[in-house]
Amino acid sequence: MAIIGLDKFVVIIKHTEWLDTGSKSAIMATRVQEGGVLEAKKERLKSPPLYKVLLLNDDFTPMDFVVVVLQTIFAMNRERATTVMLRVHREGVGECGTFTRDVATAKVDQVVDLARQHQHPLQCTMEEA
Numbered sequence: 001m002a003i004i005g006l007d008k009f010v011v012i013i014k015h016t017e018w019l020d021t022g023s024k025s026a027i028m029a030t031r032v033q034e035g036g037v038l039e040a041k042k043e044r045l046k047s048p049p050l051y052k053v054l055l056l057n058d059d060f061t062p063m064d065f066v067v068v069v070l071q072t073i074f075a076m077n078r079e080r081a082t083t084v085m086l087r088v089h090r091e092g093v094g095e096c097g098t099f100t101r102d103v104a105t106a107k108v109d110q111v112v113d114l115a116r117q118h119q120h121p122l123q124c125t126m127e128e129a
């Protein structure tokens with residue numbers, strides 16, 4: 001909830017309706033009713049769960065391709081992308097970043113799509129952080 005610190009809202013309800021004047025014509029009238037009180041809850045929303053995007057090693061995807069993937073999809077500079085790629089190469093798995101679920105899903109899809117377009121078996125996955 002974005003509103004913090006407000007205790008109460010006064011509710012103003014406007015009714016607009018046709019009033020029958022008894023003759024052949026009718027008029028529009030607006031009535032304003034005031035006085036309802038709505039208590040604001042002093043609650044903060046929980047922050048959304050975050051997901052780590054992980055790159056997996058394989059024996060076929062070229063190192064240079066993985067570096068380009070990390071630069072383009074994860075906005076890493078060349079040095080950082082090379083460090084992450086080498087970690088995946090040596091340890092089997094490496095972290096590309098932490099994102100909300102939708103962003104992590106989109107990044108995983110982009111990595112896999114790009115890899116398949118180039119006929120590489122590169123695997124990318126995500127897990128809750």
Ligand code: TYC
Binds near residue numbers: 058086088089
């Ligand atoms: N192991 C690959 C090779 O030797 C390089 C590689 C690194 C592949 C990272 C995938 O996520 C990966 N060409």
